[in-house]
Amino acid sequence: MKLMLTPTKNGSVINKNIYGHFSEHLGACIYNGIYVGKDSPIPNTDGIRNDIIEALKNIRVPVLRWPGGCFADEYHWHNGVGERTRMINTCWGGFVEDNSFGTHEFMELCELIGCEPYICGNVGSGTVREMSEWVEYMTFAGDSPMAAERRANGKDEPWKLKYFGVGNENWGGGGNMRVEYYSDLYRQYQTFLKNYSGNTLYKIACGPSGGDWNWTEKLMESAGKMVDGIALHYYTLPTGDWNDHGSSTDFDTEVYYDTLRETLKMEHLIEEHSRIMDKYDPEKRVGLVVDEWGTWFNPEPGTNPGFLYQQSTMRDAIVAAVNLNLFNNHCDRVSMANIAQIVNVLQAIILTEGEKMLLTPTYHVFDLFKAHQDAYLVETYIQTEEASAGVPCLSASASLKDGITTITLVNLSADKSYEIRSESPSLSRISGRILTGPIDAKNTFDEPENVKITEFNAFSTIGGVLKFTIPACSVIEIRIA
Numbered sequence: 184m185k186l187m188l189t190p191t192k193n194g195s196v197i198n199k200n201i202y203g204h205f206s207e208h209l210g211a212c213i214y215n216g217i218y219v220g221k222d223s224p225i226p227n228t229d230g231i232r233n234d235i236i237e238a239l240k241n242i243r244v245p246v247l248r249w250p251g252g253c254f255a256d257e258y259h260w261h262n263g264v265g266e267r268t269r270m271i272n273t274c275w276g277g278f279v280e281d282n283s284f285g286t287h288e289f290m291e292l293c294e295l296i297g298c299e300p301y302i303c304g305n306v307g308s309g310t311v312r313e314m315s316e317w318v319e320y321m322t323f324a325g326d327s328p329m330a331a332e333r334r335a336n337g338k339d340e341p342w343k344l345k346y347f348g349v350g351n352e353n354w355g356g357g358g359n360m361r362v363e364y365y366s367d368l369y370r371q372y373q374t375f376l377k378n379y380s381g382n383t384l385y386k387i388a389c390g391p392s393g394g395d396w397n398w399t400e401k402l403m404e405s406a407g408k409m410v411d412g413i414a415l416h417y418y419t420l421p422t423g424d425w426n427d428h429g430s431s432t433d434f435d436t437e438v439y440y441d442t443l444r445e446t447l448k449m450e451h452l453i454e455e456h457s458r459i460m461d462k463y464d465p466e467k468r469v470g471l472v473v474d475e476w477g478t479w480f481n482p483e484p485g486t487n488p489g490f491l492y493q494q495s496t497m498r499d500a501i502v503a504a505v506n507l508n509l510f511n512n513h514c515d516r517v518s519m520a521n522i523a524q525i526v527n528v529l530q531a532i533i534l535t536e537g538e539k540m541l542l543t544p545t546y547h548v549f550d551l552f553k554a555h556q557d558a559y560l561v562e563t564y565i566q567t568e569e570a571s572a573g574v575p576c577l578s579a580s581a582s583l584k585d586g587i588t589t590i591t592l593v594n595l596s597a598d599k600s601y602e603i604r605s606e607s608p609s610l611s612r613i614s615g616r617i618l619t620g621p622i623d624a625k626n627t628f629d630e631p632e633n634v635k636i637t638e639f640n641a642f643s644t645i646g647g648v649l650k651f652t653i654p655a656c657s658v659i660e661i662r663i664a
């Protein structure tokens with residue numbers, strides 16, 4: 184198979200936020216996941232697990248979305264600052280939360296990881312005033328009622344906050360709105376989200392679910408000039424059936440390819456929504472923010488179904504790598520993406536059990552891809568055949584930064600390796616890393632390193648041609664200096 188790279192002049196930059204994540208008050212994502220409380224015997228910084236902080240720093244998480252999801256549209260931020268007020272999490276399990284993790288704790292989490300916060304505000308059950316005051320609380324430097332309250336709660340200086348979502352899935356759990364109604368609400372709510380004290384917000388509107396082209400069309404038509412980003416949500420279900428998603432670990436090759444066929448639909452979604460956005464925004468000022476994506480399987484047997492806890496295998500790693508390649512290759516429009524979700528929920532990159540923690544195969548994909556962050560996209564052409572009907576055997580993207588070309592190549596085939604040939608302009612220094620294994624290989628708390636990254640250096644470079652073999656079901660990062 185041939186792989187060709189075409190460095191483009193003035194190429195698009197791969198926004199580092201494509202490597203973003205999502206944390207919701209759902210199951211054991213926040214409580215008993217990221218946040219164990221100050222008094223926990225698990226080593227922590229102000230209640231936030233130290234091992235999780237280190238793992239997230241390693242993959243350079245650029246941005247983190249919070250507090251939901253569906254939860255965002257029932258969250259009243261005032262209950263989570265100062266004296267805490269308990270609330271029922273009606274979206275996920277009906278548990279009563281003590282709100283010990285609120286705005287201050289989330290902002291500290293972002294500071295500890297070194298990422299930007301992305302806050303999703305409440306349109307479904309909140310008021311314009313409530314949302315507007317949240318922004319004032321977080322970002323106003325002077326002497327105002329909200330800034331005074333923030334100071335009384337221990338934070339003198341305002342935080343920097345760029346990314347703000349105006350509601351979540353308001354076509355569904357966020358209020359069951361029609362696009363016409365939401366667009367008007369968006370226009371109203373965003374009017375009162377002010378840029379205080381040198382802080383500038385990047386406002387993200389609730390966008391479509393999957394292929395709801397009408398939502399994008401109407402939203403762009405009526406509010407396009409007032410949005411910076413439009414959120415797209417698309418989950419990969421192997422069955423395509425919301426009543427029975429299929430098992431996260433117990434699947435055969437046929438279901439593996441079904442999953443990949445479903446995930447590959449992301450490309451059409453990006454292209455079609457971008458085409459609609461182009462009509463109203465030909466300069467591509469407005470970003471497509473894929474702020475919920477990933478696999479969604481049946482919950483692990485024996486776990487609370489409302490907690491959406493699932494295992495993760497090499498199949499998830501391939502799904503993640505294929506999507507990240509797609510986002511890279513469409514970085515002229517995709518400005519952010521946030522895989523769902525960061526810890527213990529859906530396609531998590533980290534799982535915890537008491538004091539134990541493991542990194543899933545999906546985590547390792549984010550590690551293999553991290554050099555693409557804020558790099559120039561290099562166009563790739565790859566000769567490929569079908570691994571299964573509608574599923575190409577290979578996927579690739581490449582980028583250039585600081586004189587180093589990074590290629591991320593995925594072999595989607597469950598059982599076939601391929602020899603790759605690439606004529607590369609410079610081959611002076613080449614290194615590689617690989618993640619590979621059977622399609623259902625996974626890490627468990629007993630075997631946390633069953634699937635892990637290893638060095639890959641089985642390259643030959645003769646006459647300016649780079650040759651190597653990519654094993655079945657694997658993701659490779661190649662770095663050429």
Ligand code: AHR
Binds near residue numbers: 254352475523529
């Ligand atoms: O990620 C889980 C849920 O999926 C989110 O809360 C919601 O936005 C989506 O439906």
